[in-house]
Every structure is written in structure tokens, then in C-alpha cells.
Amino acid sequence: MKTIYFNKFYKSFNILSGILIISSLVFLVFKGLNFGVDFKGGTLIELRTNKSSANITKIRDSFNQMNLGDVSVKNFGNETDFVVKFEKQNSNDPKFIEEIKTKLSNSIGTVDFRRVENVGPKVSAELLRSGVIAIALSLAAMLLYIWVRFEWQFSLGAILALFHDVIITLGVFSVFSLEINLSIVAAVLTIVGYSMNDTVVIFDRVRENLRKYANVKIFELTNISINETLSRTIITSVTTLLALLSIFIFGGEILKGFSLAMILGVIFGTYSSIYIANPVLVSLKVSQRTIVKEEKE
Amino acid sequence: MLYFSKLRVFSVLIFTLIISYFTISNFTKVDDEFFSKNIKLGLDLQGGSYLLLEIDNNPVIVQRLQSKVLELKKFFKDKNIKIRNFSIKDQSIFFDVNITKKEEVLSLLDDDKSEINTYFQQFKSHEFDIENEDNSFKLTYSDYGLVLLKNSSLDQAIETVRRRVDEVGTNEPNILKRGNDRILVELPGLDDPGRIKSLLGKTANLTFQFVATNQEQSFGTELLQYESGDREAIVSKRIIISGDNLVDAKPTMNNQTNQTVVSFSLDRVGARKFGKATSSGVGKSLAIILDGKIISSPTVQEPIVGGNGQISGDFTFQSATDLALLLRSGALPAPLNIIEERTVGPDLGKDSINAGIMSLIIGFILVVAFMFYKYRFFGLIANLALISNLFLLVGILTLFEATLTLPGIAGIILTVGMAVDANVLIFERIKEELKNENNSIIAFDSGYTKSRTTILDANITTLIAAVILFFMGSGPIKGFSITLGIGILTTLFSVYFIARLITAFYVIKNKHKEKLI
Numbered sequence: 140m141k142t143i144y145f146n147k148f149y150k151s152f153n154i155l156s157g158i159l160i161i162s163s164l165v166f167l168v169f170k171g172l173n174f175g176v177d178f179k180g181g182t183l184i185e186l187r188t189n190k191s192s193a194n195i196t197k198i199r200d201s202f203n204q205m206n207l208g209d210v211s212v213k214n215f216g217n218e219t220d221f222v223v224k225f226e227k228q229n230s231n232d233p234k235f236i237e238e239i240k241t242k243l244s245n246s247i248g249t250v251d252f253r254r255v256e257n258v259g260p261k262v263s264a265e266l267l268r269s270g271v272i273a274i275a276l277s278l279a280a281m282l283l284y285i286w287v288r289f290e291w292q293f294s295l296g297a298i299l300a301l302f303h304d305v306i307i308t309l310g311v312f313s314v315f316s317l318e319i320n321l322s323i324v325a326a327v328l329t330i331v332g333y334s335m336n337d338t339v340v341i342f343d344r345v346r347e348n349l350r351k352y353a354n355v356k357i358f359e360l361t362n363i364s365i366n367e368t369l370s371r372t373i374i375t376s377v378t379t380l381l382a383l384l385s386i387f388i389f390g391g392e393i394l395k396g397f398s399l400a401m402i403l404g405v406i407f408g409t410y411s412s413i414y415i416a417n418p419v420l421v422s423l424k425v426s427q428r429t430i431v432k433e434e435k436e
Numbered sequence: 437m438l439y440f441s442k443l444r445v446f447s448v449l450i451f452t453l454i455i456s457y458f459t460i461s462n463f464t465k466v467d468d469e470f471f472s473k474n475i476k477l478g479l480d481l482q483g484g485s486y487l488l489l490e491i492d493n494n495p496v497i498v499q500r501l502q503s504k505v506l507e508l509k510k511f512f513k514d515k516n517i518k519i520r521n522f523s524i525k526d527q528s529i530f531f532d533v534n535i536t537k538k539e540e541v542l543s544l545l546d547d548d549k550s551e552i553n554t555y556f557q558q559f560k561s562h563e564f565d566i567e568n569e570d571n572s573f574k575l576t577y578s579d580y581g582l583v584l585l586k587n588s589s590l591d592q593a594i595e596t597v598r599r600r601v602d603e604v605g606t607n608e609p610n611i612l613k614r615g616n617d618r619i620l621v622e623l624p625g626l627d628d629p630g631r632i633k634s635l636l637g638k639t640a641n642l643t644f645q646f647v648a649t650n651q652e653q654s655f656g657t658e659l660l661q662y663e664s665g666d667r668e669a670i671v672s673k674r675i676i677i678s679g680d681n682l683v684d685a686k687p688t689m690n691n692q693t694n695q696t697v698v699s700f701s702l703d704r705v706g707a708r709k710f711g712k713a714t715s716s717g718v719g720k721s722l723a724i725i726l727d728g729k730i731i732s733s734p735t736v737q738e739p740i741v742g743g744n745g746q747i748s749g750d751f752t753f754q755s756a757t758d759l760a761l762l763l764r765s766g767a768l769p770a771p772l773n774i775i776e777e778r779t780v781g782p783d784l785g786k787d788s789i790n791a792g793i794m795s796l797i798i799g800f801i802l803v804v805a806f807m808f809y810k811y812r813f814f815g816l817i818a819n820l821a822l823i824s825n826l827f828l829l830v831g832i833l834t835l836f837e838a839t840l841t842l843p844g845i846a847g848i849i850l851t852v853g854m855a856v857d858a859n860v861l862i863f864e865r866i867k868e869e870l871k872n873e874n875n876s877i878i879a880f881d882s883g884y885t886k887s888r889t890t891i892l893d894a895n896i897t898t899l900i901a902a903v904i905l906f907f908m909g910s911g912p913i914k915g916f917s918i919t920l921g922i923g924i925l926t927t928l929f930s931v932y933f934i935a936r937l938i939t940a941f942y943v944i945k946n947k948h949k950e951k952l953i
Contacts, residue, residue, distance in 0.1 A: 381799060390794075
């Protein structure tokens with residue numbers, strides 16, 4: 140197969156990644172994330188109206204009259220389904236939901252509440268904390284694993300690639316105000332696993348080639364390794380993306396955010412194992428001595 | 437790597453078949469309990485309600501401290517020590533002693549064998565922590581004392597919650613402890629938890645107390661609201677009988693007034709007390725108090741000695757039924773707050789299953805088609821491994837009766853997408869080996885050997901993510917981590933035993949053929 144010179148573009152893509160990361164961070168800091176009820180607390184109601192004449196404005200107006208705090212209404216899948224979110228959560232009052240339903244029926248006709256989620260402030264704070272801990276823990280576990288398996292230069296490259304993927308994926312969620320809920324945390328963790336997986340496959344090859352070729356510069360060597368593993372990288376990304384696209388298109392509205400995050404993560408993860416992880420090895424001047432030294436010890 | 441002993445081939449086949457059987461058992465009906473296992477559907481797929489309740493332990497603590505004060509008073513009186521200025525503030529007991537008695541009090545409270553402040557040897561902690569300054573003492577629950585208290589009130593509460601939920605008769609409720617002050621209630625198939633919530637939201641502390649004849653507040657009386665909210669009355673603090681004395685309660689019709697009432701029967705102690713009180717109290721009003729609110733206050737017409745009575749009030753048949761249910765199931769030790777609720781209607785659950793299965797089938801077909809396009813015959817082997825992988829995964833989930841959630845289905849689909857990775861790594865490696873090696877058996881063998889560490893590395897990283905998710909995640913997300921994690925194990929099995937077995941047979945048969953892969 141023809142060799143592709145990935146290494147020619149190390150610099151330009153590193154600049155691009157730098158820009159993406161900085162703009163993601165800017166968005167994350169200044170715009171923040173759109174947390175769902177899981178992490179912010181409040182109430183979510185997925186409802187189905189039996190008339191397609193019921194529209195977002197009408198529904199929003201009737202909810203606004205109920206004194207429930209900040210209300211957001213969004214279409215959910217088809218035109219009779221909506222998701223309504225508001226700040227107030229009062230799960231202790233057994234009639235709370237019933238009253239909302241009655242009032243809503245009076246103004247827009249019969250509605251069916253398909254899903255109700257009511258999360259108190261204490262629980263949402265805990266869920267947020269355990270979500271953050273889970274992501275931090277998984278990053279730490281990966282770091283530890285790769286540290287045991289590889290030399291520190293490799294660990295640094297892999298971890299930078301991980302942070303790259305997670306930050307940019309969250310950045311996209313911030314830019315488009317996509318909702319962050321529990322399933323997004325699951326997606327981010329899976330991205331961490333996938334991105335690591337992808338990087339490890341190339342790194343294994345780099346290490347093997349380091350042993351094989353004493354006189355090839357790491358700049359060339361990474362390119363050889365990327366090329367040798369390229370068809371695997373492409374095939375695995377394609378099959379994973381096929382599966383994810385199928386969830387995104389056919390899996391229903393609830394899994395949309397989850398599969399979108401995963402799709403972004405797989406794309407960035409594949410890209411970063413080539414363009415973040417390898418340039419790190421180059422700039423740390425990894426050579427045969429890096430791994431031989433370790434093996435002697 | 438290509439050699440398989442006959443025994444090995446046999447055990448791989450048997451194992452695969454047995455596990456696959458459980459996949460199929462989801463769709464068949466067999467009478468035997470073991471062989472007709474079904475995968476459990478999570479609440480998000482079958483519809484139902486998830487409620488997380490938290491006990492508000494503050495009233496319990498105050499209550500316990502109050503009785504502790506009585507205990508302390510008696511204890512020190514017996515020891516001839518004078519205690520002054522008892523008070524309860526900020527969940528602590530305060531009192532003063534004569535400065536000469538200070539050391540004695542301190543040793544009585546702080547001794548390992550203290551009768552009044554139990555010492556727990558295994559935790560190296562007293563029930564109460566003692567603070568002393570000059571002649572003042574402060575008793576606060578120690579961390580361990582608090583844990584003990586919380587555990588006992590949680591145990592009590594969970595029993596009551598279970599009785600109440602059982603009385604409503606939902607199918608297969610799941611009631612679990614969470615930490616030391618929370619109860620998780622899962623109610624499959626319930627799409628309107630309103631009634632359960634109103635039943636769980638009541639402490640159901642029932643007492644019978646006389647309305648004070650002299651309607652002026654004094655030390656022994658308290659001012660209480662009526663349930664209707666439009667009246668109030670001063671009642672004596674003395675409790676004649678409480679809900680604990682009830683053995684049964686049911687809604688009935690009062691023939692004279694044609695009203696719905698709750699009839700109750702008392703245990704022997706309760707019946708005796710009630711008889712005595714009503715005998716001496718003919719003509720007085722008897723307040724029936726539930727959770728600090730007066731339901732009604734009928735006048736005692738004649739002594740009630742049989743141990744049976746009626747509670748009248750402004751009941752509908754439904755509210756009388758609910759009150760009877762609450763009284764039968766007993767009082768909660770403390771109020772419960774619902775801090776999280778998730779309810780999914782049955783038709784959304786059905787839609788989710790359909791969407792999940794649809795995307796699984798389409799994702800599967802896409803991946804299988806792509807693999808066949810890329811690798812032809814070896815694509816078929818990978819696809820066979822993929823199919824057995826799916827059967828193994830669903831079979832193991834069924835065998836362990838794991839709960840399948842919507843994200844769990846997503847985990848299965850993702851497994852389908854990622855499972856081929858291992859075979860791709862192997863096939864690509866074999867292709868490389870074949871460039872320098874003419875003997876295809878050796879090339880295949882080293883292809884397997886050389887790709888092994890990479891495959892393990894790659895799968896372990898995903899497994900780490902799944903394990904962390906399993907321990908940190910809740911509900912549906914846990915379901916995702918289970919399918920993802922088990923999916924990795926079945927993937928490795930299907931690649932290293934099933935696909936390799938078929939590859940081995942094929943390669944050994946066709947070792948002289950050109951361009952095997």
C-alpha cells in the first residue's frame with residue numbers, strides 16, 4: 140500500500156488542535172455546559188399531545204403561567220412529542236405532577252405524560268460530583284495502566300490525546316448547547332476507553348518498530364507505524380461509527396445525545412491517536428534507547 | 437496458536453451452546469425454573485417508577501435526646517447527684533452539675549463500662565461524645581452513635597415502606613437500602629406513582645388524646661390544627677393509645693350516618709387502656725390525631741371496652757382506604773422525603789425497546805456487510821464470531837438475570853461495532869506476516885501471537901472504563917457498563933476460541949493455497 144506522509148502535517152494539525160482546545164476551553168468557561176435535570180435538579184416531562192396543532196409556544200405559555208421557574212420546551216422526535224424542563228421540583232407533593240397535567244389539559248387538550256423525571260438539589264449535586272469523579276478516576280486509571288505498560292513519554296502522549304478528545308467533545312456540546320446528562324458521562328467514559336484503545340494500538344507498533352529499526356528517526360518511525368496500523372484504524376473506526384450511526388438514527392430520541400457524543404469522540408479519538416499522541420513522542424525525542432534502557436532495568 | 441486439542445474444541449462448542457441456549461430461552465417457554473430464565477428489563481424499557489426516599493432523621497434525634505434526658509435524670513437521681521438546667525439545643529443535651537461532683541459525673545459518662553453512655557468496643561467509641569467546661573456538660577451523638585441511630589431508623593422505615601407498597605399490590609416491587617438514610621423503591625409497570633407517593637409521604641403517627649376541657653394553653657396541653665385547616669383545638673398531651681396498639685384497620689360504612697369511616701381493632705393492652713379512658717371520660721371530646729393534625733374529635737357517648745372503634749372524618753372511600761392501609765402498615769420512625777423520581781410510561785418503554793432492537797439489527801447488518809466486503813471469507817469468520825459473541829453476551833446477561841436498560845442496548849450495539857476490532861487486528865497482522873513468510877501456517881500462527889498483547893491492551897482500557905462506570909453510575913447507566921464490560925469478555929472469547937478455531941481448520945486444510953486472506 141502507498142505510504143501516506145502523516146508526519147508532514149504534524150505541525151499544522153497540532154496548531155489546529157491547539158486552536159480547537161483553546162476555543163473549547165473558552166466556551167466551557169464562558170458559556171458553560173447545558174446541564175440537564177440530572178445535574179441541575181428540577182423536573183423534566185416528556186409529553187405527547189394528540190393534536191399536531193399544539194405547538195411549542197402554546198405549551199411554553201401554559202407552563203409559564205404555572206409558576207415553575209425557568210421553563211424550556213423542545214420538540215422531541217416527532218411533532219406531537221415535546222420535552223419540557225423547569226427548575227421547580229417538588230417530588231414530595233404527590234399531586235404536583237397531577238396538577239400540572241390537569242392545567243395543561245385545560246389549555247391545550249389531552250396530553251399523555253410519557254416520562255417524568257424529578258431530581259432534587261441534593262441528588263443532582265451528588266450525581267454531578269460522582270460523574271466528575273468517574274471521569275477523573277477513569278483518566279487516572281488509564282494513566283496508571285499506560286504507565287505500567289509503556290515508558291513515560293508514551294503515557295504523556297496518550298494522556299494528552301485523551302484530554303484533547305474529552306475537552307473538544309465537551310466543547311462541541313457547549314457550542315451547540317447540547318444537554319449534558321448521565322448518559323453523556325457514560326459516553327465520555329467510553330470515549331476515554333476508545334481513544335486509549337486506538338492510541339495503544341499505534342504505540343504498540345511504535346515500540347515494536349523502535350526495537351526493529353535502530354537508525355530510523357522517531358519522526359519517520361511514527362509515520363511508518365501509523366501507516367502499518369492504518370487499515371486497522373480505519374476499519375475499526377468505520378465499524379464503530381456504523382454501529383453508532385445506527386443508534387443515532389434509529390435508536391430513538393433518548394439515545395441521541397449519547398450517540399452523538401460517542402460519534403464525536405470516536406472521530407476525535409482516531410484523529411488524536413495519529414496527530415496528538417505521535418507528535419508528543421517526536422518532540423520528546425523518543426529513540427531506541429528510551430525503551431532499551433527500561434528493559435535493561 | 438493454531439493447534440486445538442479435541443477436548444478443547446469440544447469444550448468451546450459445549451460452552452457456546454449452553455450460553456447461547458439462554459439467549460434463546462428469552463423467547464421460549466419452558467416449565468423448569470432454571471431453564472426458562474429471562475433477561476430483566478429496566479424501568480426505562482418496561483415502564484415504571486423509580487423513587488429515592490431520604491429519611492429526615494432530625495425529629496428522631498430530638499425524640500431520642502428527649503428520652504435520654506429522662507434516662508439521665510433518673511440515673512443521676514439514683515446516684516444522688518443533683519443535675520440542673522437540662523436543655524436540648526442543636527441536637528445536644530446540656531446540663532450543669534455541682535462543681536464538686538464534676539469528676540464523678542465525668543467518670544460515670546466516660547467510662548468503658550458506663551451504664552448510661554454505652555461503649556462500643558469494636559468501634560472504640562461511646563454512643564455520646566462528652567464535652568465538659570467547668571461544671572457544664574454537653575452530650576452529642578458520636579459519629580458511631582449517629583450511624584447506629586440512622587441504621588435502626590432506616591431498618592424500621594424500610595419495613596414500613598415495604599408493607600405499604602405491598603398493600604397497594606404493585607407487581608414485583610424492588611425496595612433497597614441506599615447508604616444509611618435512603619431507600620430506593622422501584623415499581624415496575626406503575627405509570628402514575630401519585631398514590632404511592634402520597635402513602636409514603638405520611639409518617640402515619642396516630643394518637644388518641646382528649647380535647648382539654650379548659651381551652652387555655654398550659655404545660656400539659658398543645659394547640660393543634662384540624663385536618664380541614666379551618667379550626668384548631670387545645671388537646672391534652674397525654675396519649676391514651678397510639679397507632680402501635682392497632683392490630684387491624686379497614687374502611688367501612690357507618691349504617692347510621694351513611695358515612696365512610698375507618699374501623700379499627702386494638703390489641704389487649706390498647707383495648708384495656710382505651711376502655712379505662714373512655715369510661716372515665718364520658719362526655720369529653722376525644723381527638724383523633726394523625727401526624728399532628730386532628731382528623732376528628734367525637735364526643736365519647738359511652739365507654740368503649742370491646743377494643744373496637746371507628747374513626748369518623750371527612751372521608752371519601754378512597755381516603756378511608758388509604759388511611760386504613762397506613763394504620764395497618766404502621767408508622768414510619770421519621771418523615772420520608774422523595775428526593776428523586778423517575779417515571780417512564782409503558783408505551784415509551786415499548787417504543788424504546790423497538791427503537792433499540794431496530795438500531796441493533798441495522799447496526800449489526802451494516803457491520804457484517806462491511807466486514808464481508810473487506811475480508812470476504814475471513815469476513816465471514818469474523819461475522820460468525822460476532823454472531824456467537826452476541827449470543828454469548830445476551831446469554832450471560834440472561835443467565836445472571838442482569839437488568840437490560842436502553843443504554844444497555846446501546847452498549848450491545850457498541851460491542852458489535854468494537855468487537856470486530858480484535859479480528860481486524862489479527863487479520864491485518866497476518867496479512868503483514870504473509871508478505872515475508874511463505875508457509876501460511878507459520879504466518880497465521882505468528883499473526884495471532886504478535887497481535888495478542890495489543891488486543892489485550894486495547895480491551896483492558898475499555899474494560900477499565902466499564903468497571904469505573906459500573907461502580908460510579910446509577911440505574912440505566914449501570915446497565916450500559918454491564919453490557920459493555922461483559923461484551924469485552926465475550927468478544928475476547930469469541931475471537932480467541934471461536935474465530936481462531938474456524939481459522940485454524942481452514943488454514944490447515946488450505947495451507948497450499950495462494951493468497952489465503
